[in-house]
Amino acid sequence: MDTRTGLPVVGMVGAGQLARMTHQAAISLGQSLRVLAATPDDGAALVAADVRLGDHTDLDALRTFAKGCDVVTFDHEHVPGEHIRALAAEGVTVYPSADALYYTQNKRAMRERLGEMGIPIPRWRPVTSRADIDGDVVVKAVSGGYDGRGVWFDPTDVDTGRELIVEERIPIRRELAALVARSPFGQVAAYPVVETVQQGGICVEVLAPAPGLPEDVAVEAQQLAIRLATELGVVGLLAVELFDTPDGLRVNELAMRPHNSGHWTIEGARTSQFEQHLRAVLDYPMGDTGLTAPAVAMANVLGGQPGGPSIDERLHHLFAHDPGVKVHLYGKQVRPGRKIGHVTALGEDMDQVRSRAVHAARMLREGPG
Numbered sequence: 001m002d003t004r005t006g007l008p009v010v011g012m013v014g015a016g017q018l019a020r021m022t023h024q025a026a027i028s029l030g031q032s033l034r035v036l037a038a039t040p041d042d043g044a045a046l047v048a049a050d051v052r053l054g055d056h057t058d059l060d061a062l063r064t065f066a067k068g069c070d071v072v073t074f075d076h077e078h079v080p081g082e083h084i085r086a087l088a089a090e091g092v093t094v095y096p097s098a099d100a101l102y103y104t105q106n107k108r109a110m111r112e113r114l115g116e117m118g119i120p121i122p123r124w125r126p127v128t129s130r131a132d133i134d135g136d137v138v139v140k141a142v143s144g145g146y147d148g149r150g151v152w153f154d155p156t157d158v159d160t161g162r163e164l165i166v167e168e169r170i171p172i173r174r175e176l177a178a179l180v181a182r183s184p185f186g187q188v189a190a191y192p193v194v195e196t197v198q199q200g201g202i203c204v205e206v207l208a209p210a211p212g213l214p215e216d217v218a219v220e221a222q223q224l225a226i227r228l229a230t231e232l233g234v235v236g237l238l239a240v241e242l243f244d245t246p247d248g249l250r251v252n253e254l255a256m257r258p259h260n261s262g263h264w265t266i267e268g269a270r271t272s273q274f275e276q277h278l279r280a281v282l283d284y285p286m287g288d289t290g291l292t293a294p295a296v297a298m299a300n301v302l303g304g305q306p307g308g309p310s311i312d313e314r315l316h317h318l319f320a321h322d323p324g325v326k327v328h329l330y331g332k333q334v335r336p337g338r339k340i341g342h343v344t345a346l347g348e349d350m351d352q353v354r355s356r357a358v359h360a361a362r363m364l365r366e367g368p369g
Helices: 017-029 059-066 081-089 098-105 107-117 215-231 273-281 311-321 350-366
Strands: 009-013 032-037 050-053 071-074 124-126 137-141 164-168 174-182 188-190 194-199 202-208 236-245 248-255 295-302 326-329 339-347
Touching: 009 017, 009 059, 017 032, 017 273, 032 059, 059 081, 071 273, 081 098, 098 107, 098 248, 107 164, 107 215, 107 248, 174 215, 174 273, 188 215, 202 350, 215 236, 215 248, 236 273, 295 350, 311 326, 311 350, 339 350
Parallel strands: 009 032, 009 071, 032 050
Antiparallel strands: 124 164, 137 164, 174 188, 174 194, 174 236, 194 202, 202 295, 236 248, 295 339, 326 339
16 A cells, blocks of 8 residues: 555556556546556556566566556566566566466367357367468467467468467458456456558557447457456456357457457546456556547557658648557667557547547558648
8 A cells, every 4th residue: 555645556567658647547536646666667667657667488587576556467468477476476566467367378178168168160180290381271379379379370480499389360341349347356347349451460450349230249259358358267358369250259369458449448438448447456446448539530640761850740630640549669769560659530520430440540640741
């Protein structure tokens, strides 16, 4: 407890953009968010008051970081499970637990568990030899993959030095995401199901609510996410990435933290995913997940090629062009293809708000023109 405010101290391991935006939500709740950063230049370390430097794989660094925290949570899923269990055994409240996070850290274990639960997933098998990679399959690293890394569509590119699985390639109409939050008490809150647009394994747009999604399919996706959060014992945010196929929904991936598919909620929902994650890990009652506008579109800002106008000059041009678009920059150094921010547009018509969001992201990536 922070004696200055009488409110809890939440520790977030990791100091990237998710921690940065969680810090913004913590401010309005009066909470003190402590972040464990790898470097002083991490996105959240640039803005948070309580920054500790350390390695998330160092148990002693985690122990030191956790002292004085009412609860410890994460902005990524790379903390070793044995370290999380050690902290919990020493009396640290950690959400989500190591047992829950295991299913996001190990794709093979996740698919085995979901199969036991009868959850619809693509057919898959573990890779035991190079011969298992033959055929029309997608190859995935069992651990360590994100943002398109650790996923191969061309068998000749596969890193065979890692533990792998293969999945069937299935025809999909589009990709969806169902985001829910769950508290230790067991209360759950589900957000509207969204459509995610992927390019090169990276999410580039999110449309809320998913355009043209039948209500019964949306409810099915929400109920699926609630069931997963409950049966896997998730506390905090759970993002369920889904394939919308001619044969129904299929679960693709899980994430147990604030997620790129939920960034639109900062302006587009009554309670942002970042505030909701804080509410959940602190066992506060969940917030309203309703939309603030009929149509919300988010576009990721990816780093462009070197040169051209500065990011500050690009902001000037963008705000002059569209004063209503909302910009979130993450304090990252620009590299081609790197996520450096996102923009959100709200309105009555999805085609219009999507066009505005995409154009705004392009202006920030390439400059006016």
